[in-house]
Amino acid sequence: MNDEVQIHKGLAGVVVDYTAISKVNPESNSLLYRGYPVQELAAKCSFEEVAWLLWNGELPTASELLTFTRTERSQRALDPVVKQAIDLLPLTAHPMDVVRTAVSTVGARDAAADDASWEANLAKAASLFAQLPAMIAYDQRRRRGQDLVPPRDDLDYSENFLWMTFGELPSAAAIEVFKVSMVLYAEHSFNASTFTARVITSTTADLYSAVTGAIGALKGALHGGANEAVMHTFDEIGTADKAEQWLDDALASKRKIMGFGHRVYKHGDSRVPTMKAALDVLIAESGRTDLGELYDALESAMTERKGILPNLDYPSGPAYHLLGFDTNIFTPLFVASRITGWTAHIMEQQASNSLIRPLSAYNGVDERHLS
Ligand SMILES: CC(=O)SCCNC(=O)CCNC(=O)[C@H](O)C(C)(C)COP(=O)(O)OP(=O)(O)OC[C@H]1O[C@@H](n2cnc3c(N)ncnc32)[C@H](O)[C@@H]1OP(=O)(O)O
Numbered sequence: 294m295n296d297e298v299q300i301h302k303g304l305a306g307v308v309v310d311y312t313a314i315s316k317v318n319p320e321s322n323s324l325l326y327r328g329y330p331v332q333e334l335a336a337k338c339s340f341e342e343v344a345w346l347l348w349n350g351e352l353p354t355a356s357e358l359l360t361f362t363r364t365e366r367s368q369r370a371l372d373p374v375v376k377q378a379i380d381l382l383p384l385t386a387h388p389m390d391v392v393r394t395a396v397s398t399v400g401a402r403d404a405a406a407d408d409a410s411w412e413a414n415l416a417k418a419a420s421l422f423a424q425l426p427a428m429i430a431y432d433q434r435r436r437r438g439q440d441l442v443p444p445r446d447d448l449d450y451s452e453n454f455l456w457m458t459f460g461e462l463p464s465a466a467a468i469e470v471f472k473v474s475m476v477l478y479a480e481h482s483f484n485a486s487t488f489t490a491r492v493i494t495s496t497t498a499d500l501y502s503a504v505t506g507a508i509g510a511l512k513g514a515l516h517g518g519a520n521e522a523v524m525h526t527f528d529e530i531g532t533a534d535k536a537e538q539w540l541d542d543a544l545a546s547k548r549k550i551m552g553f554g555h556r557v558y559k560h561g562d563s564r565v566p567t568m569k570a571a572l573d574v575l576i577a578e579s580g581r582t583d584l585g586e587l588y589d590a591l592e593s594a595m596t597e598r599k600g601i602l603p604n605l606d607y608p609s610g611p612a613y614h615l616l617g618f619d620t621n622i623f624t625p626l627f628v629a630s631r632i633t634g635w636t637a638h639i640m641e642q643q644a645s646n647s648l649i650r651p652l653s654a655y656n657g658v659d660e661r662h663l664s
């Protein structure tokens with residue numbers, strides 16, 4: 294081992310490039326997309342507007358929005374070949390494996406997959422944005438033994454997503470909660486999945502390869518998989534009065550508590566207050582105060598024992614549960630949102646590319662020879 298080499302395990306604290314897409318500021322606990330505070334975007338914009346902003350750097354004009362939403366609505370239907378590919382996958386496959394395979398199938402069928410022009414990549418990004426809800430909604434339905442629900446072009450993105458998943462529309466308040474979650478999940482600088490997409494892009498591989506890799510990176514419980522894991526934790530604990538004891542046992546056995554902690558935010562995740570307020574709307578609407586009590590009990594016990602605060606996955610997990618999604622669909626919902634941030638980063642990486650290839654320090658056996 295070379296003692297003089299400084300190892301940055303997990304690249305912690307390493308700044309690897311510039312980005313103009315979002316600014317995560319752990320000191321002020323703020324998150325800006327293209328300069329706009331995410332809370333303002335969540336309150337005032339549709340998810341379609343936020344997607345446009347992330348890709349293009351500015352909010353759409355009225356006519357740009359009209360053209361974009363028309364195109365988006367025309368691309369929502371599940372491609373029959375993609376449906377066939379999904380149907381071939383066993384129900385034992387995790388929905389993240391299904392969505393990864395579905396995106397890969399779209400890529401393999403796109404004759405222009407390797408066209409790396411900005412216009413071609415923007416069109417691919419917008420098309421995946423439009424198609425992901427159908428893939429995810431259909432996967433939940435087939436697991437429930439239900440048929441596909443075709444899209445409706447009289448609904449906006451969030452309404453249509455819920456329509457295709459459940460075959461009915463929830464209250465306006467619930468639709469708004471879903472939209473808020475999509476906006477909050479959309480982008481977060483050089484997180485593990487986005488960085489994966491940038492690494493793949495840096496080799497000049499196509500956008501679909503980068504997105505497929507990013508989906509793989511998001512699946513893990515230390516990243517996007519945590520929203521699903523939070524719900525498993527709640528199921529395991531059961532009721533609020535058992536939270537403290539459960540936590541003590543879990544910490545004693547060195548378990549990581551899902552939905553808590555963050556690589557960048559050490560004083561709380563900027564997105565949590567907005568998502569918690571959205572969760573509270575669903576709790577009030579459903580009367581599930583028991584879930585709210587469990588949420589609060591685990592949060593206060595964790596703060597007291599470890600001083601570690603919740604991340605966005607902590608309120609999102611129970612919110613998706615109350616919206617009616619099955620637990621294993623939660624992380625694919627994150628995919629549907631983060632497709633915007635990933636593809637914005639893919640285009641940014643392409644525009645100013647340098648092959649991403651760090652160094653390693655060798656600590657294996659010394660040179661030796663065959664006798
Ligand atoms: C949208 C998102 O992707 S947000 C992240 C979602 N992931 C999760 O919720 C999974 C649970 N959280 C974690 O595993 C971590 O907090 C991570 C992976 C998110 C960040 O990890 P890191 O930045 O590497 O923090 P690190 O592991 O250095 O933690 C510092 C200390 O806090 C502890 N810690 C951090 N998070 C947790 C947690 N959730 N539960 C228990 N202990 C924790 C670590 O064990 C470590 O303790 P030690 O110093 O005694 O070894």
Ligand SMILES: O=C([O-])CC(=O)C(=O)O
Pocket residue numbers: 478480481483484485516555556557604605
């Ligand atoms: O930034 C991170 O490391 C993880 C995260 O919160 C996200 O991707 O939204």
